[in-house]
Amino acid sequence: MLKQERHQIILDKLKISKKVLSGKLSEELLVSEDTIRRDLKELESKDLIYKVHGGALIKDNRVLSYDERSVADINEKKEIAEKAVKLIKDGQVIIMSGSSTNLELAKIIPPEINATVYTYSIPIAAQLSHHPSIEVIFMGGKLNKAAQVTVGIDLVNFIYNISADICFIGTEGIDISRGLTEPDWEVSHIKKSMIHASNYVAVMCISDRIMSVKRHSVVPIQKIDAIISDIDPSDPIFNDFRDFDLTII
C-alpha cells in the first residue's frame, strides 16, 4: 500500500466519522502505529487534519473543500448523469442548475464535445474548467455558501436574458398535478427562469423523489420535455406521466 493511498483513506475516513484513532488505523491498514503517526504528522503539516493525542480530527476550514457533502444517493446520481450526457450534442448552449447530479454530469461530458455551458454553481464551473473545449459562463449573484451556488435577483435577470438549447435541472419534487416543485422559494424562481430560457427542458430526478411534492411550484408538467431518473423508463411509477408529451429516460 502506497503512503499516499493511506493518506487518502485517512482523509476519507475523517470526512465520514470526523475522527480517526491511531491504533484502529494501524490494524485496518496493516501497518505499524509508528507509520500511522508519521502519516498523521505529515497530513497535519499540510494543514489537512488536526492531530490530537490518540489520533486526529477533521480540519473543517480546509481550503476549497466543497467535497461531496451531497454524497447522498451518489450512485443514483451517477446513473442519471450517464443517461443525461447522451442528450448533449456538439455545439449546444446548455444551462445547468446547481444540483449535485449536474456536477456528476459535468464530470463525464466527453472531451470532444464543444459547447457553451451557463451555470451558477462553483463546483460545476470548477469541474468544467478541466474540460478542453467547453466555454463556461458563470452567472453571478449572492453566494449561498452551503450549496456553493449563487442566488438572487441579478442571477434571475441574467438567466431571463439568455437563451439556450437545453437545460438540465436537478429536481427536488415532481408530480402530475403540481408539476415541478421546490422547497426553496428563491431557487424556484431560478429554475423557472432557466426553463424560460431553454428550448428543451430535461429534469433529473432520483426515483425517491418522483411523485413527491414540495412547497413552491416551478412549472407545470407540460413545460418539461424529458425526465431522467435512475430507474427503468418502463417502471409503473411513470404511468401517469405517459399522458403527457415528454420523454422518460
Next chain:
Amino acid sequence: MLKQERHQIILDKLKISKKVLSGKLSEELLVSEDTIRRDLKELESKDLIYKVHGGALIKDNRVLSYDERSVADINEKKEIAEKAVKLIKDGQVIIMSGSSTNLELAKIIPPEINATVYTYSIPIAAQLSHHPSIEVIFMGGKLNKAAQVTVGIDLVNFIYNISADICFIGTEGIDISRGLTEPDWEVSHIKKSMIHASNYVAVMCISDRIMSVKRHSVVPIQKIDAIISDIDPSDPIFNDFRDFDLTII
C-alpha cells in the same frame, strides 16, 4: 514493446485501479523497473499522472485542484496578505481582484469581521464561503479556466454599478510615470472598473514588480491610496512614490 504502448497501458491501468506499482508494472510489461520509472517520470512531466514513491496514482481532477505549492512567491504573497488584512474593518464592502495574493488575504480574514466581499475569482469565493460572517457576491462572466476568474463586458458593467469602501488589487506592474499597468487588456478594464467603484484603492505588489511596466495602463499613480508590498516601507525603491499622496505599507 514501444514506449508509447507502455504509456497507454499505464494510463489505462490507472483509469481502472487508480494506482500502479513500479515493481508490478515491471513484471507485467517485461521491462526493468528503471524503464518503468522513466515512463512514470515522463508521464508526470506531461501532467498525466501523480508519481509517488513506489508507483503512481491517477491525477484526480479534484474540484478546484488549486495547488498551493505551485504558486510563485507564495511566501511574499502571504506577507503582503498579513499587512493587507489590517486594512479591513468591520462592516465594509470590499472588492477583491482575482490574484493569488487576494486568495491568501481571503484565507486570513479574522472570523469576527463582518463584511461584504465582491469577487470574480472562484478560489476566493470558495475560500470565503468558509468564513462565518462574510457575505460573498460573486460577479459572473465568461470563465477564464486557467486563472479561475470570470472576465468580459458583463463583469465590467456589473462592477461599474456597485460601490465599495475598499478594493484590493493584485498588481502586475506599477511605476511612477505609467501608474498601474497590466499585461492583459481585458483585465486592465476590470481593474479600472474596480478602482472606479471603490473609495479606497489598495494595490498589493510583490517587490520584484515595483517599478516594472506592463503593456496596458489601468490608472495613474494618483488614483492609488495604498501600496502593500512584502518589503519594508522605508526601502529606497519606494523613494519616488513618496511624492504622491499614498500610503506605503
Next chain:
DNA sequence: CACAATCACGCAAAAAAGTGCAAAATTTTT
C-alpha cells in the same frame, strides 16, 4: 501519584529512486 496508553527519537533494514554509462534498438540519412 500511579499506571497504562500514546508519542518521539534514533537506528537499521528493506525498498525504491536517482545517476552515469554502455549496449541495444529505433529512426533518419546517405
Next chain:
DNA sequence: AAAAATTTTGCACTTTTTTGCGTGATTGTG
C-alpha cells in the same frame, strides 16, 4: 541497403525514502 544519429534500455552504483522496533519521555485518567 548500409551507415550514422538518435533514442531507448538495462546494469552497477549510490542516495533517498519508507518502515518497524526498541527505548525512554509524555500524556491522560482515575
